[in-house]
Amino acid sequence: MTGGGPSAALAERLRRLRLSEWSSPVKQQQLARALGVSVPLISSWERTTDPRTPPSERLAAYARFFATQRSLDGGKPGLRTDLSPEEETRRRQLEDELLTLRDAAGALPGPRLPDRLANLPPRAGPWYFADGAPVTIVCGELPAEHRADPAYTDPDSPDYVALYNYADLDSLVELHGHVRAANPQSDVWFMPASLVTSDHLTTHLVLLGGVDFNDLTTAVLDSLGVPVRQQTRLTGDPDDEGELGFEVREGAGQSFRPVLHEENGGRILVEDVAHLCRGQNPYNALRTVTVCNGMFGRGVYGAVRTLTDKRFRDRNANHMWSRVPDAQTFSILFRVRMVMGEVVTPDWTRPENVLHEWSA
Incomplete structure (x- = not known):
């Protein structure tokens, strides 16, 4: 020596x-x-x-x-x-x-x-992209009638906060910080779907939320051929939210719905249905696309946490990679449970949590 x-x-x-x-x-x-x-x-x-x-x-x-x-x-x-x-x-x-x-x-x-x-450090985990290419997180945008006080959402207001216009803020904060930590040499952007350009589409693409507020999610899933579709809540009867969910369009077909309970004159979400999909970016074969979605915002957050929570991200990533050893497209529908109003990170290695899996 x-x-x-x-x-x-x-x-x-x-x-x-x-x-x-x-x-x-x-x-x-x-x-x-x-x-x-x-x-x-x-x-x-x-x-x-x-x-x-x-x-x-x-x-x-x-x-x-x-x-x-x-x-x-x-x-x-x-x-x-x-x-x-x-x-x-x-x-x-x-x-x-x-x-x-x-x-x-x-x-x-x-x-x-x-x-x-x-558990692995973020740099070795499922949100690490070894090529150092940019990452774009595309979020849903709340319609004007669903936004907070105009004092915070009107661009002309002195107290304007742009993020109040975004859907799934909990998920965005969790994911953006983790992706930045995993890829310190990469540009990591986030924006609503309405501001996405062709240059953004050809980066590593991450889509938060689904058909209600993020139009890009359906377009990407169609391009990947994923046989999973989310039913929209915006055109349905608000009193029938428990009847909405995700549909699997292969074989005999199946529907998976969230669980809501009546409590104190309102409806409490007990269990959401979430969808995570990862595959080759349909707009750039050298990049990836990942969809994190749920029927409700709690489901979107649960989808994000499956690959960011240090207690579960490695076992969930191993579960995903074991089914797509050649980096094909992977899709999984799973349960996201609430306990005292808190999202419990799903463990994909427990069969009762997994509702449907599909790979290209």
């Missing part, structure tokens, strides 16, 4: 992982792409003279990458979340080793085991 103290020892270990861990060396460009960093940064971590010390989350990504040679499958370097038990054991061993070297180098320790073993 090259001399130079604990920092050099970590640098040397990272270099040996890249050059000698497998039968063929991994190029710095390949590793940089998988980790979502620059080649000069990889070099700065590997040099034994005055090396930079990677943060703990980067070392966790190193461990995941070198746990399996499948990280290079298809010529597209990336971080696998579908590790076998043997690969997972190797990942943990590597992560422990690298973090121990980092601590010996005098770096401030990052969050330690076991929490980090239980």
Whole structure:
């Protein structure tokens, strides 16, 4: 080992992982792409003279990458979340080793085991896009009659707040922050469907909400051939909301509806139906499209939380990827339960939560 103290020892270990861990060396460009960093940064971590010390989350990504040679499958370097038990054991061993070297180098320790073993950092999760391309979140826009006080929604008002015009604000705040954290080098925009241009359509596209306020959702699902349709609430009888839901248009056909209970003279949402779909962007084959939708706003939020909640996002992502190993289109309808008015993040590995699945 090259001399130079604990920092050099970590640098040397990272270099040996890249050059000698497998039968063929991994190029710095390949590793940089998988980790979502620059080649000069990889070099700065590997040099034994005055090396930079990677943060703990980067070392966790190193461990995941070198746990399996499948990280290079298809010529597209990336971080696998579908590790076998043997690969997972190797990942943990590597992560422990690298973090121990980092601590010996005098770096401030990052969050330690076991929490980090239980879930990936956002940069390795289902909202990470390794190509660094822009991401556009397209939201529904509330009709004027559904908006808040004009003092906040009238552009001429001194107290104007543009976000009051958006539907599904809880979902937007949750998702935008998570996508930004997962892709710090990417532009991440959000806008109502009415402002979307052709340039936005060809980014990684995320659609929040459905047919009531986001016209783009139906157009994208039609392009993907997904046999799931949402019934609109705007043209129906408000007293019949419990009869509305999602229809599956294949085989004998099925309908799935939210559950509402009568309480204190009103109707309380007990269980919503949500829809998540991910596939190849129909407007740009090199990008993705993801639809997060629900019959009500609580369902949209539940759809978002399936892939952002750190307690469930990895197992749900693994469930999705296990059904579409070649990155085909995946669609899932599922239950979103309320407990004391709070949305409980759905767990797709529990069969009772899954209503319908489809892949291209």
